[in-house]
Amino acid sequence: MSIAITTQTICFTILSLVILIGALGVVLLESIVYSAFLLGGVFMSVAGLYLLLNASFVAAAQVLVYVGAVNVLIIFAIMLVNKKEDLKPINDIKSRRIISTSICLTLLSLLIRVDLTKVWSLSSPNNSIGEESTIRIGEHLFSDYLLPFEVASVLLLMAMIGAIVLARRDVLSKDISTGLPVDQELIEKTSEPLLTNKN
């Protein structure tokens, strides 16, 4: 990458601050809708980190798949299940919090300890292949990673069918609200929506 080191450092600092603060907001904020939008910001910043690492194709894929699909899906799910409810208090919540926080801090200290060791023989990312990386990924996908690529397509098909089967309603023979028999034709007609005043 031909950007000066100071620019890289400034970009990296801003992006990682946005990632960490956004992630803390995702897990700590009270409102789930704010969490979902902050999650979109975290995904965008991760895409920025990928750009800093000379990976433009993966950055584009990150924006398309995560921000464009996963985040929108999460927002739709929130819209479908968003109901104000008073959660029942748990009596041993404090000990749970203490135990889980200590587990996380221990894991974090272990990981950082491993991160700070210098056992890797590093080549500088400055002489990376840069723009050619998209071509290289394509070559990988159609030569030595051909089998995982095909399996991934089957996986996506299975996930699509599974999501449809899990999320669809059971077909009813009688209308819930009016009690009249439902006509099962595919053409949509104007009728009372099934879910009025339910929930």
Add this chain to the structure above:
Amino acid sequence: MMNLESIPIQAFLIVSSSLFCIGIWGLLNSRNAVRVLMSIELMLNAVNINLMTFSSYIDNNLIQGQVFTIFVITVAAAEAAVGLAILLSLYRNRVTVDMESFNLLKW
């Protein structure tokens, strides 16, 4: 092009580790099932940052880490779709998204 200094690899790794631990904390402590799914996405992103960092710093000629990241993104998209479908189905049966009320398998 020939400047040899760059951001140390440890900086990326520390960001990735912190993001992973925040994800685990959210996974363990959330009561809302949607937030649990969001925490899983955070953890998958941390893993992706790790793979991309090593791909760029160690293997920057044959970028196999980037291919792995593409596959992880694919699996994460499938996981999000199926997870949210399960969540909707749970909500239809239990009329709540509180994790504490999904205790059918508790012994």
